[in-house]
Amino acid sequence: MALEHEDVRRAAHLARLSLNDDEAAHYADDIRRILEMVDRLQAVDTQGVAPLAHPLDSTQRLRADEVTEGDERERFQRCAPAVEDGLYLVPRVVE
Amino acid sequence: MMQWETVIGLEVHVQLATQSKIFSGASTAFGSQPNSQACAVDLGLPGVLPVLNEAAVAMAVQFGLAIDAEIPETSVFDRKNYFYPDLPKGYQTSQMYHPIVGPGEVEVALDDGSTKRVRVHHAHLEEDAGKSLHEDYHGMTGIDLNRAGTPLLEIVSEPDMRSAKEAVGYIRAIHAIVTYLGISDGNMAEGSMRCDVNVSVRPKGQEAFGTRAEIKNVNSFRFVEKAIACETQRQIELIEDGGTVIQETRLYDPEADETRSMRTKEEANDYRYFPCPDLLPVVLDRAYVDHLRSSLPELPAEKRARFESELGLSSYDAGVLSSSRPMAEYFEAVKQVCGDAKQAANWVQGELSGQLNREGIDIAESPVTAEQLGGLVKRVIDGTINGKAAKQVFIALWNDEGQTADELIDAKGLKQVTDSGAIEAMIDSVIADSPVQVAQYREAEDDKRGKMIGYFVGQVMKASRGTANPQQVNALLKEKLDQA
Numbered sequence: 145m146a147l148e149h150e151d152v153r154r155a156a157h158l159a160r161l162s163l164n165d166d167e168a169a170h171y172a173d174d175i176r177r178i179l180e181m182v183d184r185l186q187a188v189d190t191q192g193v194a195p196l197a198h199p200l201d202s203t204q205r206l207r208a209d210e211v212t213e214g215d216e217r218e219r220f221q222r223c224a225p226a227v228e229d230g231l232y233l234v235p236r237v238v239e
Numbered sequence: 240m241m242q243w244e245t246v247i248g249l250e251v252h253v254q255l256a257t258q259s260k261i262f263s264g265a266s267t268a269f270g271s272q273p274n275s276q277a278c279a280v281d282l283g284l285p286g287v288l289p290v291l292n293e294a295a296v297a298m299a300v301q302f303g304l305a306i307d308a309e310i311p312e313t314s315v316f317d318r319k320n321y322f323y324p325d326l327p328k329g330y331q332t333s334q335m336y337h338p339i340v341g342p343g344e345v346e347v348a349l350d351d352g353s354t355k356r357v358r359v360h361h362a363h364l365e366e367d368a369g370k371s372l373h374e375d376y377h378g379m380t381g382i383d384l385n386r387a388g389t390p391l392l393e394i395v396s397e398p399d400m401r402s403a404k405e406a407v408g409y410i411r412a413i414h415a416i417v418t419y420l421g422i423s424d425g426n427m428a429e430g431s432m433r434c435d436v437n438v439s440v441r442p443k444g445q446e447a448f449g450t451r452a453e454i455k456n457v458n459s460f461r462f463v464e465k466a467i468a469c470e471t472q473r474q475i476e477l478i479e480d481g482g483t484v485i486q487e488t489r490l491y492d493p494e495a496d497e498t499r500s501m502r503t504k505e506e507a508n509d510y511r512y513f514p515c516p517d518l519l520p521v522v523l524d525r526a527y528v529d530h531l532r533s534s535l536p537e538l539p540a541e542k543r544a545r546f547e548s549e550l551g552l553s554s555y556d557a558g559v560l561s562s563s564r565p566m567a568e569y570f571e572a573v574k575q576v577c578g579d580a581k582q583a584a585n586w587v588q589g590e591l592s593g594q595l596n597r598e599g600i601d602i603a604e605s606p607v608t609a610e611q612l613g614g615l616v617k618r619v620i621d622g623t624i625n626g627k628a629a630k631q632v633f634i635a636l637w638n639d640e641g642q643t644a645d646e647l648i649d650a651k652g653l654k655q656v657t658d659s660g661a662i663e664a665m666i667d668s669v670i671a672d673s674p675v676q677v678a679q680y681r682e683a684e685d686d687k688r689g690k691m692i693g694y695f696v697g698q699v700m701k702a703s704r705g706t707a708n709p710q711q712v713n714a715l716l717k718e719k720l721d722q723a
Contacts, residue, residue: 158509160322197315197337197520204519209257209294212264213278220282221274230273231381234324237371 148172241479242443245471246451247406248398250435251413252391253423254367255298260388261366262289262332267389269429277369277384283328289517291316295390296521297531298422299339299364302392304532305416306359308343316364316518319510324382325369333393335512338363339521345396345416346540347408352554354540357409358397367391386430392422398437398448403467407460410434411562415539419564427459434463438470439484449474450484454491454498466491470498542567550580559588565603576613579620586616590633607636615644627705628653656707659715662699665707666715669698680720692716 152172156163163171217230226233260267263280280287303310315337318330340362347355369384394413400406414432417423424431439451452474457466470491474484489498537545539561546557560570566587574583591612595602615636619629632647641647648654656662670677673695680691692713699712 154509158320158511197313197514198516198518200519202519203522204291206293206296206521207264207290209259209292210264211259211266213259213266213276215272215275216278217272217274220277220279220284226379228376228381230275231372231376231383232274232324233376233379234382235380236378237324237373237380 243440243471243475244443244445245401245403245467246398246439246441246448247400247403247467248437248451249394249396249400249406249409250437251394251396251410252367252433252435253302253394253413253417253425254431255295255390255392256421256423257292257294257298257390259292261292261295261364261390263388265388271385273381273383274385277387281327281384281388289332289515291518291521292390295364296339296523298390298420299362299392300523300528300531301420301422301535302362302394302417303340303343304528304535305420305538306340306343306345308359308362309341310339310523310528311337311341312522312524313337314339314364314521314523316515316521317512318515319365319512321508321510323368323371324380325371325384325387327369327384327387331366331368332515332518333365333512334363336514337520340392345409345412347405347412348540348543348558349408350404352558355399355405355408357399357405357412360395360397362392362394365391365393392417398439398451403464403471406436406467407464410460410463412539415562415564419536419539421564430458433458436463436467436470438467438474440471440474440478450486452484452486452498453488455488455501457491462491462493465493465496466498469496473498536564539567546580550574550584552580552584556584556588560584563602565601569602569605569609572609573613573616576610577616577620579616582616582620583613586612590630594633594637606639607633611636611643618644618648622657622708623655624648624653625655625706625709627700627709628655631705652704653706656703657711659711662703662707662711662715663719665699665702666695666712666719669695669702670719673698677720688720692720695720 149168149172152168152175153163156168156171221227221232224232257267259265260281263278265278265281266276268276280289300310314334316332317335319333319335320330322329338361340359342361343359345357345359347357349355367386367389369382369387372381372383374381396409400409410432414425417432418425426432434457436454436457437451438454439449441447441449452470454466454470457463470489477484488501490501491498542561543554543557546552546561547554550557552560559566561567570583570587573587574580577583591602591605591607595605600606612633615629615632618624618632619626624632628648631651631653632644635641635647635651636644641650676691676694680688680695683691695716696709696712699716700707700709
């Protein structure tokens, strides 16, 4: 699968990573090699094999619907850069 | 003039009424201090792991069973990746490829009394995000993560609806099902039910769908109807003026009554879904699903049908009385006590609903209990009191002046007077006191008299303090006045 410089830029943007041209070229090369490996996997005949949802051969355990966590706002907000009226403050989000 | 057809599909998000969150043990209670119910898992702090809430799974399956949906043995959680400050993990845990509820069907009651079946494509479990507060915090946005991690069931319909009325009917049906099941409080004002509406138009008779616009976050029955009406109008005018509808996300502004573009397909998010490595596939065994199936209550559509066929109510009455579980349970309790479905229906929809609406009280909190109202209606049916006295007793019960209708009827001396001797005596005295009106009545033509007798009936009822049997008063008065 061919990978363009633009694809790397787009993936970086979606992941909110800032890349310069050299870095973008470097990542394009890395990702290309990963995709080559994927291409080799694609060649395996998987007809009749169910897709794997998780590598562990186990199923999800469920917990009882009980409130077990108390209010630890003060502790959590000590590591937040800005808080007010109990709210976390972030740079303005424009809708 | 081109005839247009509207095509509507809905995504309804229902907050499930669990005590704790879908993946953490933090409380889901509404209206608490900001961030007091956001634990380390909800904040997405490093090293935390989600553990799935059994009640959320059970509620989703109950909904699926209620709409006759397929319940797949295995469902899988996926990550929907996007950045927004009210989503601290950077992804929403959702179900993209293997939802917990497969295809099903919802029966929708329409205004004309008919029903329509709307197909549900699937329903999946996911977590709610936090809330952004855009009021002024020195040019910054405030984030409250109490809602983050609240379990949501997203119910995705097929594009089966053809009018705003049908869409509202569908949402009402979903609302009735989830509140009957008790899996959500269905409170739209508090955001317990939120709606994304997909709308497109096509020339009537054309098979292919037009391009759709998605209207996000419409949060009341009325706004759903209005948003669809104005978006339909916008699309038709656009096409008739030679334009084309583009696939985009729009917002409905209730104040301006218009929809506005939020983002187009080109700017659309790329969510890069992939299976969540922190959660294993959820496998439901048959016994578990069968157990949930056997505990389902009677559902709104079944109740409506039974009210019509067994109790002989009109389809309108049956629809109103089955519309919510508290309403249906109240009505059935009144009917049980008074023994007459039609009278029970009239009182619940008339006097009681009127008073509840005026005071803005929900039927579940009615000051007059179903047992009290049933006791009152029983006394109307057996003739102990007349309709006018019954209204007085109802208000007295509402104001908590007494415990039972019987007690109030005695205390207020409202027992209907059916003793014709006593009624005759009152009539004689009214006739004696009203020589002018009597003379006028007797001079009047027959066809005028019917109206004129009202005056005398009023006087006699007043003399009896409302307790005389009105039919008897009428008959006796006519007899006596027509004599001379």
